[in-house]
Amino acid sequence: MNDIAANVLKGDPRSIARFITLAENCDPVATQAMKKIHPHTGSAHVIGITGVMGSGKSTLIYELTREYRKKGLKVGIVAIDPTSPFSGGALLGDRIRMMELATDDGVFIRSMGTRGMLGGLTSAVYDVVEILDASGKDIILVETVGVGQAEVDVIKLADTTLVVLVPGLGDAIQTLKAGVMEIADIYVVNKADRSGLEQTIAEIESLIDITCDGKDRKIPVLSTVAKKSKGIVELLQEIDNHKDYLKKTKVFDTQRRLRYEAELVEIIRKRLMNFIFDESTFKGKVETLIGKISKKEIDPYSAADEILGKILK
């Protein structure tokens, strides 16, 4: 287990897989190994794919991956699905659309549950992206959970963010103005063989005209039929164009800073929460305070002060 970092750097799939599990479980072995691999990361292009449920994100990822493989590029895929808030279990079904890639040794696919995180991602996703990056993947595709309106964390993680929509959303797009409809580097209208395509594109374009006014890059809107492999080559070209734009304008550096900031904040948040809610520290105290809050013996803010007061001493 000591050389898990070394084996990941060599690209060994079993080590990558085990490392991810350890990272997900906040195992100290993973923490040590993360320290070793960090210097070897940063070269992979991270593409976030987000969009409403059933818009075809998984199928689009399958098609994009096949195209990248034709170019000889190695691909890592992280597919996130919701964890049940009741049982803590999850049904991870994104692989169904990608099983054809299972036996390609240039592709590594990992399914993850959100494990309590909101925002469309999962806590360990930053680690997983670094692990796949260090293992030599050229492209990392991150599929968020099917989103509603406010799950926008993927922009901090991804170099290029695709927002996937389908025809027929109509006026709904207008109501999505804030949140998800602000984060796209590229819009993809998938299932473009369905009726209502023109109107959907027009709705998006009118939104772009407002948001991109005076900016140096206009957000492209592409239509695809992922199931029939239509529009995929064009989409790949737009992703490349965006990559060039990032490098040319130094937006890339800003983008990466944003990712590392999000990663750092997440590590601190996780460690702090684990510390506070651990049996050996304040778990009992927290339980007592919750009881007092419900009996109106104390208010939530004063209760928070009591806990934080002990930590900050």
Add this chain to the structure above:
Amino acid sequence: MQRKIRVIVSKPGLDGHDRGAKVVARALRDAGMEVIYTGLHQTAEMIVEAAIQEDVDVIGLSLLSGAHMTLFIDVTRLLKEKGMDDVLVVGGGIIPEEDIPKLKKAGVAGIFGPGTHCDDIVKFIKKKVKR
């Protein structure tokens, strides 16, 4: 943080009856496990590669076509070849009584036929998985 049991539920071969597999997948989810559902028509190679990448503790195979003596055993053989025989393999579907000892000998730890309670599968997995 507590470790979650990870399971692949898969349908090898050409059988298209996936209701049972889906019911079991949901039951395992409701028992707090992370279940990777691969869908229909998988080869043993695809299932084992997915099991490696997903770092699962358990592989659940469902087959109603009668090809279990070939396909279940292909999976356990590949796992052995890859040094992954610590992965628990369980199976379900229409499996004749007389095949069960042979499957167990080949490394399928448990066979759950029609009428099995989901709770029994959950208990079996929780008892056997220790990592």
